Amino acid sequence: MAVFQAAMYAGAWFSPKIKQGIEGRKELLKKLELSLPALVNGRQVAWFHAASLGEFEQGRPVMEKFRIRYPDHFILLTFFSPSGYEIRKNYGGADHICYLPIDTKKNAMRFVQLVKPQIVFFIKYEFWFNYLRELRENNAYILSFSTIFRPGQAFFKSYGGFYRKLLTYFDHILVQNQESLDLMHQIGINNCSLAGDSRFDRVSTIADNVIDLPLIARFLEGKPCLVAGSVWEADMQVLIPALNALKEPLKVIIAPHEIKPEEIATWRKKISGSSVLYSEYKKNTDNQPYNCLIIDNIGMLSSLYRYGTVAYIGGSFGSGLHNILEAATFGLPVIFGNKGYHKFQEAKDLILEGGAVAVADSNEITQLLSNWNHNPEIRMAIGDISRNYVVSRKGATDKIMQETEKLLDR
Template sequence: MLFLVVYAQVEWGVPPVFLDKERPMIRRRLYSTLLYLLLPALLLRLLWRSLRAPAYRERWRERLGFYNQPSGPATIWVHAVSVGEVQAAQPMIRHLLLRDPAARILVTTTTPTGARRLGELFGDRVAHLYCPFDLTPVVRRFLARVSPRLAIVMETEIWPNLLAECERRGIPVLLVNARLSQRSASGYKRAQPLAGESMRRLTLIAAQTQADAERFIGLGVPAERVAVTGSIKFDLQLPASLTDQAEVMRRCWGSNRPVWVAASTHEGEEDLLLQAHARLRERLPAALLVLVPRHPDRFDRVAALAQRRGFRLARRSAGQACCDQASLYLGDTMGELVSFIAAADAAFVGGSLVPTGGHNLLEAAAVGVPVIVGPHVFNFLEVTRVLIEHQAAVQVRSVDELTDRLHLWLTDAAERARIGENGRQAVAANRGALKRLLGLIDPYLDGLSAAAPTT
């Protein structure tokens, strides 16, 4: 949202005086004004998304700070944008629940898929609301209703008004598992000093890498408020039944055929992956692609695309058998991605052939499946670097390179096993971030017995 200020200055010719470091209230008022102007578009976007994913129409008033269900005060508020952040926050939330069973934990998400995954993981052990828009009256309604005594935000979510209101109410805000790419840091610098002013309101930043930490400090965050913990995504917890689930899945696909999974794919990427699969099948006619789009509202469109390209399709959601003649299996369900990956011979992680920034490679590495990514991995630079250095992943830049790498791995079991074992070792060697992070959080939890902040 901070980029609204940049757009206003660059695109609309807003005088630079509004970004003057001597005028903090004017800066935030400008930001709020722009957000108010965009509010109809934000609501229309929810409506548009609800045409394909009806859950976006449900509980939409929560985003404006209005609530239908009674909800008492929360001891700890955790914000996790979507599925990936919820998954990464899972061990931390379990620690919070174990440490103080009486604590009431609220988790907010932005997407319904994140809410659904939260329910699958925790049921009614944690409360859920949709995160409010960053408008001062909305934020005040939210905080008055929830009254959190500690806020923990996953990765990088910076809201000027919410941070200002938390500061006013004396609510510590911890930004954990934080990452800040060079690209994002450059954008925030264009929004200085509003960006720096907002980030300085954070009580603590637990950064994934030293480079992330230095970028936060470069934006004006005091160095004593920034710590490097590593990525808690290396501390992922796999389901105890995963091996059994993968064996059942593999029998469904065919135990003796080569299988690769394309995980968390995006618009414009599936067409490239289908090209690679068509070329691969010219060399390995029995090869099966398990295609798992990132967003559920695109499942039907991807199915139609595959059929137009001439692939015989089986869909997981329909319980369709994956016969020998099927060349593509559509993973159009939620919560099964890690099972698909564990059952495959090789994995491609999406959002990387198109400039989305990539997704998490670690689930594949942790289960010993060799990983391929495209050129666009700026959201997971450090994880990608670690896995490539350990020879557990390969980066490709074209459909031809992807096809060649898949052919090599799917025809050479020894090489496939070597790369997979490297992945397991890389994940094991980088565990420990969760312990370091919890060491930073626990002193704040110790202080929760103090009086709740006033409203």
């Protein structure tokens, strides 16, 4: 772990995000020791930990149901990554939100002794040795949920004894799919069960509680719209030529994964037709029409899909596909790149069921969009597949809460 911490400090010279995480952890434990006891005020503590924003969205429905079921508990939410903490540091569903101190023996001991959690929830991939050991020694209940395992992970290698030991610290592990459950049983871990992915519950809640965005409705003028969500430069290199080649009118909303003004300015120069930033469009009083609206803020995307007829989800021409379920829950056909989606079960499922298409290049995107423009009944049928896929997989949150109640109510 000392090597990991040193690597973080070295990385801060090259990455603003890593630097932000280091700055956010400065004197963190000392600040918590001064403030947290008064905030907790003798209540039992439920600690939820999310690596980043995506894991937070998985954990959110569980936190919110936990709050209803156990209203007297103090909910602590921690993040590892700035991309989660900075966006959700004001989330009202937790009593206190902070970074997770780096997983050293000393930090884990101080943090656990301070927080004294009755129950801890680690979301999806989080396996921190010192924290797990310290929590077990202090008799906290430990759950992992929406967890997913793959054969190539260290847990299942001949040298993976240390990693397998981490799994024994949990009271229960609730996994996403049957493959994960089978892998756990193969290495003798039986304190686990199949619950599914709580993201399905989260995106269903978003669809059931839609937010009206009058400016977006005005921009659309009743025309079909492609919502391009969480896109990167690699996505736009493929998407822009595809959009420029379309002969039919199509409104486009682009929501970058990261707001980089210079990069967005370059995209606008390459896009044929008129484009406008959302921040500018809000000030537009002359009702000038635009073809492309670029969202230059964070937090709107999940509500934007409601206004789309088709979704392109970014990340799959780079390091990995972003959340496709937020679009699928609104009944949109989903398009994404054919490279970085294979480790995402929902992407493979939706391709197999016919609700999503993985594309190799601009020509394929143009052909899809043209076909769906000319045949809206086909587009809507594909969208129904996406929506039904989400609806059929709801319920993980209730299963997670059942295991929670077994621990807390016995």
